[in-house]
Amino acid sequence: MVGVLFGPPGSGKGTQAELIAPILGVPHISTGELLRAESEAMTPLGAEVAPLLAAGELVPDELIERVLEQRLRAPDAAQGALLDGYPRTVAQARALDDLLAETGRRLEFVLRLDVDDKTLIDRLLRRAHEQHRSDDNPESIAERLAEYHQLTEPVIGYYRGEGVPVLEIDGNGTVEQVHAEIIRALQKVRQD
DSSP, rough: EEHHHETOOOSSSSHHHHHHHHTSOOOEEEEHHEEEEEEEEHHHHHHHHHHHHHTTTTOHHHHHHHHHHOOOOOGGGTOOOEEESSSSSSHHHHHHHHHHTTTTOOOOEEEEOOOOHHHHHHHHHHHHHHHHOOOSSSHHHHHHHHIIIIIIHHHHHHHTTTTEEEEETTTTSOOHHHHHHHHHHHHHHHHH
């Protein structure tokens, strides 16, 4: 079972992925964490990624796809994976479809965490304060939200057009409330 956890920055994707992946029996794969791990390990791929991450630049799709392909071939991902942070564009969604097709798999569901922008901004500013994260400042938050709305939201329409179930989840509640709603939605998908 391969699924994607989708939502804007601050929607709780990482938190929910950590809770859901064990229930599904698949690894949680965050492309951001994969790229940072490659960079820290200074693998050949990491050497290509490190300067981009250090400069705060976007990593080209081709590099992300190579890292993801390698990760999806790992033994623990044989039964599937829960992807977080990828795909971010329709081009990446098509590349993911191709990658999965090469291994005889397909995307089985998309979980979309829907959170209003004001709540997202409040969450990200609180996270910045609690975790001392300089990347969560009002300017970068506004930029990341605009990028999400412009580039990433169209991926939902792409998947709907491909017939992939898109599970709309209200992400404005507590971690527990959102988790319970996700579990209900996933049980419905498994029954269908």
